[in-house]
Amino acid sequence: MLRISILVAIGFCVAKCFAQQNGTTPADSAKEPVDQLIPWLLDEDRQLRRIPFAEVILDTTGKHVLAVDAKNETDQRVIKQISTACDETMKKMNTLDSVIQRILRINEVSGHFEDTLRELLNSTPGLTCDFPHTAQDRVMRSGYPDLRIADVASKRVFYLDAKLYAAGSRDSSFRTFHFEPKIATNKVRDDAVHFIVVLSMSHVEKMGVGSSPAGTLSISRGSK
Numbered sequence: 001m002l003r004i005s006i007l008v009a010i011g012f013c014v015a016k017c018f019a020q021q022n023g024t025t026p027a028d029s030a031k032e033p034v035d036q037l038i039p040w041l042l043d044e045d046r047q048l049r050r051i052p053f054a055e056v057i058l059d060t061t062g063k064h065v066l067a068v069d070a071k072n073e074t075d076q077r078v079i080k081q082i083s084t085a086c087d088e089t090m091k092k093m094n095t096l097d098s099v100i101q102r103i104l105r106i107n108e109v110s111g112h113f114e115d116t117l118r119e120l121l122n123s124t125p126g127l128t129c130d131f132p133h134t135a136q137d138r139v140m141r142s143g144y145p146d147l148r149i150a151d152v153a154s155k156r157v158f159y160l161d162a163k164l165y166a167a168g169s170r171d172s173s174f175r176t177f178h179f180e181p182k183i184a185t186n187k188v189r190d191d192a193v194h195f196i197v198v199l200s201m202s203h204v205e206k207m208g209v210g211s212s213p214a215g216t217l218s219i220s221r222g223s224k
Contacts, residue, residue, distance in 0.1 A: 053179070057188055060181035064191040066156075074154045075193065081127060082149070082160065085120040086197060092116055110164045113199065114146050117162070126152050132159070132187035143187060144179045145194065157192035164199045 054065035069075050093100050093113065100109050114131075121129035131139045132148040145159035 053194075056179065056181070057194075061186055061188045063188050066191055066193045068193055074151050074156055078127070078149070078151055078156075078158055081124050082121065082158075082195065082197075085117055085124065088120055089113060089116045090199075110146075110162055111141065113162055113164065114141075117160075118147055121147070121149055128152060132189070135183060135186050135189065140185060140187065143185055145187060148187075148190070148192075157190040158195060159188065159190075159192050160195045160197060162197045162199065 057063060057065050068079070092098060093109075093116070100112055103109055103112075118129050118131065121127055127149060129147055129149045131141060132145060134140050145161040147160040147162075149158040149160060150156070151158075
């Protein structure tokens with residue numbers, strides 16, 4: 001679900017300018033622009049949920065979401081390298097001395113996963129990986145995406161966003177994907193392939209690494 005706060009603000013500005021330029025007020029205009037905008041934004045089922053993410057990225061950032069090319073050697077190699085790094089990250093997270101074993105809140109685990117994954121990918125031959133910078137060239141951990149991966153040889157860029165959820169809550173409404181279009185905090189600054197890595201987390205009696213249904217990666221934590 002898209003965040004609409006900035007769109008509402010834009011709508012009010014448009015309505016104000018329209019009224020000033022045309023000498024109208026809400027009292028003498030049957031349908032101001034803002035009166036058309038607000039119902040459109042609130043009608044999520046009909047208007048907002050079917051907007052392709054690639055169009056949202058293009059319209060808000062000017063950058064294109066590139067499709068994965070199944071015949072492209074670079075794409076296939078990078079996908080394998082990301083998969084290998086994810087597997088290694090899960091193994092590290094599942095060790096008894098892992099820092100996440102002492103964390104109770106799942107939303108505090110994602111940062112550790114991102115840190116480990118970034119280090120592994122950045123040390124992978126032929127790749128560089130770092131936290132994306134904003135338009136003001138600042139590192140901001142919150143917001144989409146989490147990591148920026150670049151293939152050194154081809155200069156092709158891949159964005160990766162990690163989503164963690166507690167095992168058993170896969171279908172919860174809290175699993176909504178958020179992207180907030182703001183110029184100052186925009187981190188999508190390249191035409192790039194976009195990946196989302198989804199991970200489930202649970203407390204178990206014995207440590208283990210495995211795959212959950214539908215290809216979801218799984219991190220297990222030992223209970224004390």
